[in-house]
Amino acid sequence: MRSALDKQIVRLAWPAFLALIAEPLFLLGDAAIVGRLGTSELAGLGMASVILQTIVGLCVFLAYGTTASVARQLGAGQTSRALTQGVDGIWLAVIIGVIVTAVALVVVDPVVAAFGATDVVNGFALDYLRIALLGVTPLLVILATTGILRGLQDTRTPLVVAIAGNVLNVVLNVVLVFGVGSFEGLGIAGSAWGSVVAQALSAAALLWVVLRAARAQGAALRPDSRGVLSAARASVPLVVRTLTLRAALLLTTYAVVSGAGGSAEQTVDLATHQLAMTLWAFLAFVLDALAIAAQALTGRQLGAGDTTGTRAVTRRVIQWGIGAGVVTGLLLAAASPVLGSLFTADQAVQDRLVPVLIVAAIGQPLAGVVFVLDGVLIGAGDGRYLAWMGLVALLVYAPAVWAAAATGGLVLIWVAFAGIFMAARGVVLVARARGERWMVLGA
Structure with missing residues (x-):
């Protein structure tokens, strides 16, 4: 039983991990090419990327929610209904994408100006954004269709498309940026x-x-207003959950800025924090891949009405999460003395980065539990609980990170983030998983 379950987890998680790291590689390719145009162009791309990533990041529910609903219908043996719900999710992605694109094109000038950069940098950011915003709807469709395929237990197809898209992006960028x-x-x-x-x-x-x-299963392809509205309503809790996570990250960065002593100290702390958060985010891809496997498997087991199988999946993905967290933590701790030199020549940043990475490394096993249980409950469609408990975790974390900023500086801020915030999330997730209320059976 365990061997078969492990094979399913690996089969889903490994391609999901590779597809997840394809996204930052997509942005890295753009940065490497645009960087050769000049520093101002690269700065403009950086501003534009933050705006685009924020828009798309807030819509990640299109993948997560669709994965859960499709997997549940698949487990219940309702493949046609699974694909019908998936198509409703695609129509929702198109509607949101068109509205967001239209609004963003109207407000893009004041949003870019709010960053306070030079006119030259603003100009390049606007040149990029006014075109790149046309890709928001395709990006949201990618999220929705990826969610459908994950729900159908297929993570390989999104991986193949992600690789092909990255290669095409690099080729087109080289030709269109520099000419031929x-x-x-x-x-x-x-x-x-x-x-x-x-x-x-x-x-x-x-x-x-x-x-x-969908055609092969006889699923409806036309938009169904009730289905689209149902998908929209189901997405609201996941949006709130995502907002609480974004708020925690913003709060952490703001605490770093406010906790630094002077301008020089602030610069070092911010640079160190940025490097640490970048490395944390990269390691999170490993854990998030396990969470995606947990979403798909949990939804399928609940749809099939199998409580024993659902419990088995939950126990095993927790074990995988802890194991992955231990491995990534050990690797991060071992590499901490040399990682800083790969990113910066500033010795002060290199020195300060080491204790911060040690804290992050110690927090990895806890993060593994948090990520996979988040995936289990998303797969169960328990978004409302995740939204409310996300707010609770944020309220617990806020005074802790402010106290850390006031008394202990950057390292203590990371203790608050990797320890208190993740622990608060872990407590509410474990408490929920131990109970029965989230295990709603059937289609």
């Missing part, structure tokens, strides 16, 4: 167009796979 032959290139605007085309084609490829499966 008599074509002189479009500069930073070429990077935006290259990304939009790659995103649109990736969305089309995933859409083709899903719609082909």
Whole structure:
């Protein structure tokens, strides 16, 4: 039983992990190409990327919610209904994407100006964003279709499309930014167009796979107002959950800024914090891949009405989460003395980074439990509980991180983040998982 379950977890998690790291590689490719145009262009791309990542990040529920609903219907033997619900999710993605794009194009100028950068940097950011915003709808369709395929226990197809999309993005960016032959290139605007085309084609490829499966099962392809509204209502708790996580990250960064002594100290602390958070986010991909496997397997088992199987999945993914956290923690601790030198020549940042990474390493096993149980409860459709407990964890964390900023500086802030915030989330997740209320059976 355990061996078979382990094979299912690995089969789902490994491709999911590779697909997850494809997203930052997508942005890294853009940065590497645009960086050759100049520092101002790169700074403009950085501002634009933050805005785009925020928009898409808040819509991640399109993947998570769809995974849970599709997996539940699949477990109940209702493949046609699973794909019908998935198609409703795609229509919701299109509706949100069109509205967000229209609004963003109207407000993009004041939003960019609010960053307070120079006119030159603002100009490049706007040049990129006015084009790149056209890719928001394809990106949201990618989220929705990826969620459907995960719910159908297929994480390989999104991986293949992600790799192909990355390769295409790099080729298009090189050609459109720098030109070829008599074509002189479009500069930073070429990077935006290259990304939009790659995103649109990736969305089309995933859409083709899903719609082909839907036709084969006789699922409805037209938008159903009740289905779309139901998907929208179900997404609200997951949006709140995501907002609480974003708020915690913003609060942590703000605490770092306010806790630093002077301008020089602030610069070192901020640079150190940015590097530590980047490494934390990369390691989170490993844990998030396990959470995705947990979503898909939990939804399927509950849909099949199998409480024993659901408990078995929960226990095993917790063990995997702890194990993955121990491994990533040990690797991070071992590499902490040398990681700083890979990113910066500033000795002060390198020295300060080591104790921060040690704290982050100690917190990895706890983070593993938090990530996988988050995935289990998302797979169970328990979004309302996750939303409310996300707010509770944030309220517990806020005074702790402010106290850390006031008394202990950067390392203590990370103790609050990796310890208190993750512990608060862990307590409410473990308490829920030990009970029965989240295990709603059937389709």
